[in-house]
Amino acid sequence: MPKHSLKTSRSSCRSAIQHVIFEQPWGQRVVRVYEPDKYIIELGEPMNVVIKRYYVTGMTLEEVAERSSTPISIVNKPIFHSVSDEMFE
Structure with a gap:
């Protein structure tokens, strides 16, 4: 090669x-x-960004889990809450 x-x-x-x-x-x-x-x-x-985007719009954990087809136990993990808010400005 x-x-x-x-x-x-x-x-x-x-x-x-x-x-x-x-x-x-x-x-x-x-x-x-x-x-x-x-x-x-x-x-x-990344799915953590998708989930954070849903949080920013005011969805509850249950709504985020249903909309993203992600178990609530995964949605509630800290990594999904730590996405920088600057990404959504």
Whole structure:
């Protein structure tokens, strides 16, 4: 396998967006892109961000759990409460 410089690799890497950003049924925003070999890569926001976004809108723990299809025992973990509020400004 030939070695490539970072500059060569970046300039030869082309991706095509398959569709615009959309929201999954559980609330996660995602976009899909084609990589150079035509495989589809899905990029989605982390679920802790999705859950925090629901908290910011005033949902209860139960509502967040139902909307995100995440067990309440997971929704209530501290990691989901520690997402920076700056992300939502």
